[in-house]
Amino acid sequence: MKKLVEVGILFDYYGSLLSERQRSMVDKYYNEDLSLxxxxxxxxxxxxxxxxxxxxxERRLYSFENKLHLKKRSERTTExxxxxxxxxxxxxxxETEERETLLKKIDDFIKEDMGEL
Structure with a gap:
């Protein structure tokens, strides 16, 4: 289960760097749950x-993360x-109003910008 989630997340970050065929097969296997x-x-x-x-x-996805660290950076930024x-x-x-405004901006950033990576 852990690998399924991890590869899915890496696919979200780096899937566009795979060949069309690899991207399609990984998508069908991990996201559409089709059998081999x-x-x-x-x-x-x-x-x-x-x-x-x-x-x-999968090896390419892990290699991209080992070189670029986008997933790791995103997680650290969110933390x-x-x-x-x-x-x-x-x-x-x-002031309470200033604090609430800053909290909302942080929440919006986490949801929108960090979620898109």
Missing amino acids: NEIGDLYDVSKQAVSENIKRA FLEFIKEDLKNSKSF
């Missing part, structure tokens, strides 16, 4: 060919913003 046989039937290739193609794509949110909630340095 079903994917093979769609592409008129063997189950083994599908399996090798997906494994190759940092959550830390700032908590600090703001407990801060007495800002």
Whole structure:
């Protein structure tokens, strides 16, 4: 289950860097939950060919993350913003309205900008 989620997240970040065929097969396998046989039937290739193609794509996704660290950076940024949110909630340095405005901006950033990566 952990691998399923991890590959899905990496696919969201780096899927566009895969070949069209790899992207399509990984999408069908991980997101559409098709079996290797079903994917093979769609592409008129063997189950083994599908399996090798997906494994190759997975290695590429992990390689992209090892080199670019987009997922890791996104997670660290989100953690940092959550830390700032908590600090703001407990801060007495800002007026309530200012604090609420800053908290909303952080929430919006996390939901919109960080969620799109």
